[in-house]
Amino acid sequence: MGLRTQAMGGKRVGIALVFAVVLAGLVMVGHATTAPPDVAISMQMFKFVAPNGTINTTIPVGTKVTWTNNDPSPIQHTTTSDPAIIPTFDSGPLAHGASFSVTFDQTGVFPYHCSFHGTLGTGMHGTITVVAPPNPTGVAPADGKTTGDTTVTITGTGFQLNVTVTFDGLAATGVMVVDANTITATTPAHGPGVVDIVVTNPDTTTGTLASVFTYAVLTPLPPPRPSVAPISGAKPLPATRVPGPINLIPPNPLPLRRSSGNEVGTSSSEVVTPAPAPAPAPLPTRR
Numbered sequence: 001m002g003l004r005t006q007a008m009g010g011k012r013v014g015i016a017l018v019f020a021v022v023l024a025g026l027v028m029v030g031h032a033t034t035a036p037p038d039v040a041i042s043m044q045m046f047k048f049v050a051p052n053g054t055i056n057t058t059i060p061v062g063t064k065v066t067w068t069n070n071d072p073s074p075i076q077h078t079t080t081s082d083p084a085i086i087p088t089f090d091s092g093p094l095a096h097g098a099s100f101s102v103t104f105d106q107t108g109v110f111p112y113h114c115s116f117h118g119t120l121g122t123g124m125h126g127t128i129t130v131v132a133p134p135n136p137t138g139v140a141p142a143d144g145k146t147t148g149d150t151t152v153t154i155t156g157t158g159f160q161l162n163v164t165v166t167f168d169g170l171a172a173t174g175v176m177v178v179d180a181n182t183i184t185a186t187t188p189a190h191g192p193g194v195v196d197i198v199v200t201n202p203d204t205t206t207g208t209l210a211s212v213f214t215y216a217v218l219t220p221l222p223p224p225r226p227s228v229a230p231i232s233g234a235k236p237l238p239a240t241r242v243p244g245p246i247n248l249i250p251p252n253p254l255p256l257r258r259s260s261g262n263e264v265g266t267s268s269s270e271v272v273t274p275a276p277a278p279a280p281a282p283l284p285t286r287r
Contacts, residue, residue, distance in 0.1 A: 036060050036204055041126070043077045043094070044070040046117050048126035055126040060133050060205035061107060067091065068099040082111040082120050090115075104130045133205030134158045136183075139197060143214040148189035152213070159183055160201040167213060168195035190215045 039059055042049045048067070050057035059065065067079045079091040079100050089112070091100035104110070110128040111121065118124030136156035144150030151174075154165065158180065165172040165185045172185035183199065197209040 036063050038064045038066060041065060041067045042070050043067060043079075043114070043124075046071070046075075046114075046124050048079075048112075048114075048124065050126065056129070057126075058129040058131060058203055059104060060201075060203050061130055062103065062105060063130070064101055064103040065128060066099050066101040067094070069094040069096055072096055076116060077124070078115045079112055080115045082113060082125075085110055085112075104128065106130065107132050131160070131201075131203060131205070132158045134160070134163065134199040134201050134207035136197060136199045136207045136209045139209060139212055142212060143216055144187050146190060146192055146215045146217055148187045150187040152185055152187060154183040154185065154197065154199065154209075155181060156199070156207065157181055158201070158205075158207070159199065160203070162202045164200045166198045166200075169198075187213070192217055 036059075039051060039057060041051075041057070048055050057065075067077075069075070069077050071077065073096040076093045076095055078093060079089070079102075081088045081090065089102050093116075094100060107130045110130065111125065112128070113119055113121075113123065113125035116124075134156060135158050136154050138155045140153050140155075141150065144152070159177050159182070160180075161177050163175060163177055163183060165175050165183060167187055167190060170188040170190060172188060174184070174186040176184045178184060192215050194211050194214050196211060197213055198206055199208075200206045
């Protein structure tokens with residue numbers, strides 16, 4: 001690991017300092033890191049000016065920060081960690097155009113100052129806050145419709161306000177950070193298949209759940225069988241009860257008489273014909 005002061009444009013203006021440094025969580029390097037993006041802090045007008053225009057900046061773990069002295073000669077500055085900050089870092093004197101880089105590999109708050117023009121929290125000073133990237137670990141439910149509109153809950157750690165969530169690169173809607181460990185979101189439409197979910201914090205750090213959410217085409221259920229609605233106002237017929245068994249034989253059958261078989265249309269066999277009904281009794285006369 002090394003540190004060197006170097007003029008912008010490649011001209012050496014300071015004394016190259018190369019030394020081995022054993023730091024827990026910080027790596028001082030002279031080469032660019034691949035990711036996340038580097039951060040440049042300017043030393044100008046006796047101030048540390050971060051990209052956001054203030055003396056403080058927040059970065060993800062693994063970011064390389066480079067300080068450059070942009071004040072005119074012969075003004076020199078240093079980038080020196082405050083006392084009791086572990087691990088420590090110190091650039092030594094930086095002339096005009098010289099730079100100093102530190103890669104931050106652990107989370108925490110790292111205040112620093114210029115040993116010539118500032119001190120602990122006063123004068124020329126600033127703060128680096130290092131945060132962990134989001135680390136999504138689960139999603140529920142783990143499947144949804146290809147038309148989208150499935151509300152999911154993503155759990156994990158390191159979620160910041162104003163995160164973005166994508167499903168295979170397509171932005172989710174209704175993203176809400178419940179807390180640092182929980183996000184709710186609504187899935188976008190997507191074709192059938194298994195996709196990744198990527199959570200991105202405002203500081204550009206990302207966390208990925210690989211091959212975790214399944215888009216499926218849902219087979220519609222058959223329509224329900226129509227039910228017959230009762231006629232409005234109709235009343236069921238009352239049940240009738242028959243008292244006892246039905247007797248089909250009349251209680252007083254008519255008497256039968258025997259015939260000699262001389263009736264027209266009959267054979268010689270004996271035919272039984274009903275006897276004539278008796279004449280009704282005469283009504284009594286009134287006197």
